[in-house]
Amino acid sequence: MFTIVEKKVLSPGVFQFKVLAKKIAEKRRPGQFIILRVYDEGERIPLTIVDSAPEKGTITLIFQQVGKTTTLLGGLNEGDDILDIVGPLGKPTHIKNFGNAVVIGGGIGIAPVYPIAKGLKKAGNRVISILGARNKDILILEDEMRLVSDDIQITTDDGSYGKKGFVTQALQELIDSELKVNMVLGVGPIPMMKALCEVTRPYNINTLVSLNPIMVDGTGMCGACRISFDGKIRFVCVDGPEFDGHRVDFDELIRRNRSYFREEKAAMESLTYHEGPRCYERFES
Amino acid sequence: MEPNEIKERLKIQRHPMLEQEPKERVKNFFEVPLGYTPEVAKEEALRCIQCKKPLCVSGCPVEIDIPAFVELIAEGDFIGAARKLKEKNALPAVCGRVCPQEDQCEKMCVVGKRGKPVAIGNLERFAADYERERGEIELPQILPDTGKKVAVVGAGPSGLTVAGDLVKKGHKVTIFEALHAPGGVLMYGIPEFRLPKAIVAAEVEFLRRLGVEIVCNAVIGKTDTVDELLKDGYDAVFLGTGAGLPYFMNIPGENLVGVYSANEYLTRINLMKAYRFPEFDTPVIKGRRIAVFGGGNTAMDSARTSIRLNPEKVFIIYRRSREELPARAEEVHHGEQEGLNFKFLTNPVRFIGNKEGRLEAVECIKMKLGEPDDSGRRRPIPIPDSEFKLHIDIAVVAIGNGPNPLIPATTEGLDVNKWGNIIVDNDTGGTSKRGVFSGGDIVRGGSTVILAMGDGRRAANAIHSYLLNGKK
Numbered sequence: 016m017f018t019i020v021e022k023k024v025l026s027p028g029v030f031q032f033k034v035l036a037k038k039i040a041e042k043r044r045p046g047q048f049i050i051l052r053v054y055d056e057g058e059r060i061p062l063t064i065v066d067s068a069p070e071k072g073t074i075t076l077i078f079q080q081v082g083k084t085t086t087l088l089g090g091l092n093e094g095d096d097i098l099d100i101v102g103p104l105g106k107p108t109h110i111k112n113f114g115n116a117v118v119i120g121g122g123i124g125i126a127p128v129y130p131i132a133k134g135l136k137k138a139g140n141r142v143i144s145i146l147g148a149r150n151k152d153i154l155i156l157e158d159e160m161r162l163v164s165d166d167i168q169i170t171t172d173d174g175s176y177g178k179k180g181f182v183t184q185a186l187q188e189l190i191d192s193e194l195k196v197n198m199v200l201g202v203g204p205i206p207m208m209k210a211l212c213e214v215t216r217p218y219n220i221n222t223l224v225s226l227n228p229i230m231v232d233g234t235g236m237c238g239a240c241r242i243s244f245d246g247k248i249r250f251v252c253v254d255g256p257e258f259d260g261h262r263v264d265f266d267e268l269i270r271r272n273r274s275y276f277r278e279e280k281a282a283m284e285s286l287t288y289h290e291g292p293r294c295y296e297r298f299e300s
Numbered sequence: 301m302e303p304n305e306i307k308e309r310l311k312i313q314r315h316p317m318l319e320q321e322p323k324e325r326v327k328n329f330f331e332v333p334l335g336y337t338p339e340v341a342k343e344e345a346l347r348c349i350q351c352k353k354p355l356c357v358s359g360c361p362v363e364i365d366i367p368a369f370v371e372l373i374a375e376g377d378f379i380g381a382a383r384k385l386k387e388k389n390a391l392p393a394v395c396g397r398v399c400p401q402e403d404q405c406e407k408m409c410v411v412g413k414r415g416k417p418v419a420i421g422n423l424e425r426f427a428a429d430y431e432r433e434r435g436e437i438e439l440p441q442i443l444p445d446t447g448k449k450v451a452v453v454g455a456g457p458s459g460l461t462v463a464g465d466l467v468k469k470g471h472k473v474t475i476f477e478a479l480h481a482p483g484g485v486l487m488y489g490i491p492e493f494r495l496p497k498a499i500v501a502a503e504v505e506f507l508r509r510l511g512v513e514i515v516c517n518a519v520i521g522k523t524d525t526v527d528e529l530l531k532d533g534y535d536a537v538f539l540g541t542g543a544g545l546p547y548f549m550n551i552p553g554e555n556l557v558g559v560y561s562a563n564e565y566l567t568r569i570n571l572m573k574a575y576r577f578p579e580f581d582t583p584v585i586k587g588r589r590i591a592v593f594g595g596g597n598t599a600m601d602s603a604r605t606s607i608r609l610n611p612e613k614v615f616i617i618y619r620r621s622r623e624e625l626p627a628r629a630e631e632v633h634h635g636e637q638e639g640l641n642f643k644f645l646t647n648p649v650r651f652i653g654n655k656e657g658r659l660e661a662v663e664c665i666k667m668k669l670g671e672p673d674d675s676g677r678r679r680p681i682p683i684p685d686s687e688f689k690l691h692i693d694i695a696v697v698a699i700g701n702g703p704n705p706l707i708p709a710t711t712e713g714l715d716v717n718k719w720g721n722i723i724v725d726n727d728t729g730g731t732s733k734r735g736v737f738s739g740g741d742i743v744r745g746g747s748t749v750i751l752a753m754g755d756g757r758r759a760a761n762a763i764h765s766y767l768l769n770g771k772k
C-alpha cells in the first residue's frame with residue numbers, strides 16, 4: 016500500500032523517502048506529521064511530512080536512524096511497502112505574513128523546518144534561515160532551504176562549514192542587528208529549542224517550537240505525548256506539535272523522552288546486522 | 301413445560317466455569333475462564349424453565365431470544381443456538397464474556413429469584429465459541445444492492461454493529477478506523493486474558509466476508525472530514541468514535557516518568573503487545589510496585605494486567621469504600637484472587653519523583669464518606685492530617701475518559717452537550733446534522749459494549765429508513 020518509490024541517503028544514517036500515500040499527500044499542510052508502523056510487531060513512530068507531491072500521490076519523509084524502528088525503516092528499499100501510515104496528524108502551522116520570520120533548524124530538525132519555511136515564504140514573509148549541524152557532512156536540505164529563504168546562515172559545531180558555533184549565537188547576532196525579528200520558529204534537539212527560547216524571551220519575540228515527545232496513537236487517546244504548557248497538560252499530537260516555546264517545560268520533556276532508554280537499548284541489541292540489501296534484520300530466536 | 305419437568309430442572313445447580321488457577325494465571329495472559337464442555341453446557345441449559353414471558357429478554361439491551369437459544373443448547377444443536385444468537389447480536393462471543401450479566405439478563409432471570417440464575421452469559425459464550433471453532437459460520441442472507449453508501453466512523457462495538465446490520469440490508473458500507481486495527485476498546489482496552497484478541501479479529505473477519513470494507517489508519521476529522529465523506533458520495537454517516545480522551549487528576553507530579561493514563565498503559569500492552577517486548581517493539585515500564593487509581597472496569601483491567609508483569613505489589617487506590625466500587629463483582633473477585641491490594645477511602649495528593657524525574661512515591665490522604673452526592677453515592681471527604689506516603693514506581697490513572705473533540709470540532713452543525721458528547725434523538729440516533737447518526741460511548745460517555753451495540757442497531761434501522769425514504 017504505502018510503497019517507497021524513492022530512497023536517498025542524505026548523510027550517514029539520515030534517509031529521505033518518497034512514499035505513496037495519496038490521501039495524505041492531498042491533505043497535508045506544513046507542520047503536520049504522520050505515524051507509521053514498519054511491520055506487524057513494530058512500534059508506531061511519528062515523522063514530519065517534509066513535503067508532498069499531490070499529483071504523484073507521494074509524501075516525503077526524512078529520518079535519522081536513532082533506534083530500532085528508524086534503523087529498520089532505513090533498511091527498507093525502493094519498492095518495499097511500509098505497513099501502516101496514518102495522517103496527516105497534528106495542527107498545521109498557523110501561517111500568515113508576520114514580516115521578518117527567522118526559521119532555525121538544528122540537525123535532523125531541519126527536516127520539519129523546511130515545509131514551514133516554504134509555507135512562510137509563500138505567505139509573503141521575508142524568511143531568514145539559520146541551519147545548524149555538528150559538522151558539514153551531516154548538514155541536510157541546504158539547497159532546498161536556500162530556495163525558500165531570503166537569507167541563510169549556517170553554523171557548525173566544529174567550524175567545518177559556515178560559521179563555527181551554535182544557532183543561538185547566530186540568532187543573537189540577528190536580533191542585535193538592524194533587523195526587526197517578528198517571529199522565530201525553531202526545531203531541533205530539545206536543549207537547542209530551550210536555548211533559543213531563552214535568547215528570544217527578553218525581547219518578547221513570538222517563538223514557536225515543534226515538539227517531539229514519545230507518541231502512541233497520535234489522536235489524543237493515550238496522553239503519552241503530554242507536556243506541561245504554562246503548568247497545564249497539553250497533548251502534543253492534537254494540540255501541537257507547535258507551541259509557544261516560552262511557555263513549555265522543556266526539562267520535563269527531556270526527562271519524559273528518556274522514559275524507555277533501557278528498553279530502547281535492549282531493542283537495538285536484538286537487531287542483527289549483515290551485509291546485503293536489508294542489512295538489519297529482526298532477531299529471530 | 302410440565303410442572304414436573306420444571307421441578308426437575310429447578311433442582312440442577314448452576315455450573316461454574318472452570319478457571320485457570322490464580323497462581324498460574326498471573327504468570328500468563330491467557331484467558332481466565334476456560335469455557336464449558338458441550339456436556340456441561342447442555343446441563344446448564346436445562347436449568348432454564350422456558351418462561352412464557354421471559355423476563356431475561358427484557359434485561360438484554362438487544363433482546364436476544366434467550367429461552368430459544370438456551371433450549372437449542374439443551375437439545376445439543378449448538379450451531380443452531382449460535383445462529384439464533386446472531387439474529388440479534390453480531391458479537392455473541394464478545395458479549396458472553398464482557399457483558400455485566402449480573403445487572404442485565406441474569407438479574408431478571410426467574411430462576412435467580414430463589415437460587416442462582418441461568419448462566420446466560422456462559423451459554424452465549426459457549427455457543428458462539430463452538431460455532432467459531434468448528435468454522436461452521438454461515439453467511440446470512442444479504443439483500444440486493446440498494447445503491448446506497450454508508451460511512452461508519454470508528455470500528456468499536458457500535459460501529460461494527462451498524463456495519464453488519466446495514467450491509468445485510470443491501471447497502472455498501474465502509475468503516476473508517478483511526479488505529480491500525482479494528483475493534484475499538486475490545487482491541488486496545490480490554491485485556492487478552494478477558495477477551496482474546498483472536499476472537500475480535502474473527503468477528504471483524506466475518507464482517508469483511510459479508511462485504512464490509514474496513515479502512516484502517518483513517519482519522520476522520522484529519523484524513524477526511526465528515527462533510528467531505530458526505531460530499532464524496534456517502535449517503536449517511538454513523539459516528540461511533542467512543543470516549544477516548546483520558547482524564548488526569550490534575551495533581552502535582554502527574555507528568556513524571558512512570559505515570560500512565562490507563563488508555564496508554566492498556567494500549568501499549570494490549571494493542572501493541574508490550575507484554576511480549578522485545579519480541580514486539582513497543583515497550584512499557586515494568587514496575588516493582590504499581591498503583592492504579594480508580595475503581596471501575598478500566599482500573600481493574602489495568603491492575604490485573606499489571607500483576608501479570610510480575611511485580612512485587614499492585615495497589616488499587618479508590619477514594620470511596622468497597623460498596624461503591626463500580627467494577628463488576630466478578631472482576632473484583634478475580635482481582636482479589638490474583639493478589640491485588642485494595643486501598644479504599646484513599647485519595648492521591650501528589651506524585652513524588654527522583655532526580656531523573658522518575659516516579660518514586662505517591663502521597664495519599666485518607667477519606668471518609670459524607671452525605672450522598674448527585675449520583676446518590678456518599679461523597680468522600682478528606683480526613684485532615686491523615687497524609688501518608690506509598691512507595692511506587694508505576695502509577696496508572698484510571699479515573700475515566702471523555703469524548704474526543706476531533707470530530708465535533710471539524711464538523712459543521714454537529715451539536716454536542718456541555719461535556720462534549722454528541723446529542724442524538726433517542727429513537728433514531730440521529731444527530732443535529734442531516735444524514736449523520738451516532739451512538740455508543742461518544743453519545744453516552746463510558747458505558748458498556750452491549751449498550752453501544754444496542755445504539756448501533758437502533759441507528760442502523762434509522763439509517764435504513766432514512767436511505768430508503770429520506771426521513772430520519
Ligand SMILES: Cc1cc2nc3c(=O)[nH]c(=O)nc-3n(C[C@H](O)[C@H](O)[C@H](O)COP(=O)(O)OP(=O)(O)OC[C@H]3O[C@@H](n4cnc5c(N)ncnc54)[C@H](O)[C@@H]3O)c2cc1C
Pocket residue numbers: 048058059060061062063064077078079080081082083084085086123126127226227228229230231256272273276279280
Ligand atoms: C511530531 C513528531 C515529528 C517527528 N519528526 C521526525 C522527523 O521528521 N525525522 C526524524 O528523524 N524524527 C522525527 N521525530 C522523532 C522520531 O519519531 C523518533 O526519532 C523515533 O520515534 C525513534 O524511534 P526508534 O525506535 O528508532 O528509536 P528508539 O530507540 O525507540 O528511541 C530513540 C529516541 O526517540 C524518541 N522516541 C522513541 N519512541 C518514540 C515514539 N513512539 N514517538 C516519538 N518519539 C519516540 C525517544 O526520545 C527516544 O529516546 C518526530 C517526532 C515527533 C513527535
Ligand SMILES: Cc1cc2nc3c(=O)[nH]c(=O)nc-3n(C[C@H](O)[C@H](O)[C@H](O)COP(=O)(O)OP(=O)(O)OC[C@H]3O[C@@H](n4cnc5c(N)ncnc54)[C@H](O)[C@@H]3O)c2cc1C
Pocket residue numbers: 398399400453454455456457458459476477478479482483484485486489490518519520521540541542543544566597598601704706707739740741742746747748749750752
Ligand atoms: C479498559 C476497559 C474495560 C471495559 N470493560 C468492559 C466490560 O467488561 N464490559 C462492557 O460491557 N464494557 C466494558 N467497557 C466499556 C466498553 O468497552 C465501551 O462502552 C464500548 O467499547 C464503547 O463502544 P463504542 O463503539 O462506542 O466505542 P469504542 O470501543 O471506544 O471504539 C471507538 C473506535 O473509534 C475509533 N475512532 C475514534 N475517533 C476516530 C476518528 N476521528 N476517526 C476514525 N476512528 C476513530 C477509535 O480508534 C476506536 O477504535 C470497558 C472499557 C474500557 C476502556
Ligand code: SF4
Pocket residue numbers: 359360361362363364366389395396399401404405406420421424750
Ligand atoms: S448480550 Fe449480554 S445482556 Fe444480552 S443476553 Fe447476552 S450476555 Fe445477556
Ligand code: SF4
Pocket residue numbers: 347348349350351354355356357366367370408409410411418420
Ligand atoms: S427468565 Fe431465566 S428461566 Fe426464564 S426463560 Fe429466561 S433464562 Fe430461562
Ligand code: FES
Pocket residue numbers: 229230231232233234235236237238239240241250251252253
Ligand atoms: S500520542 Fe496518544 S494522545 Fe498524543
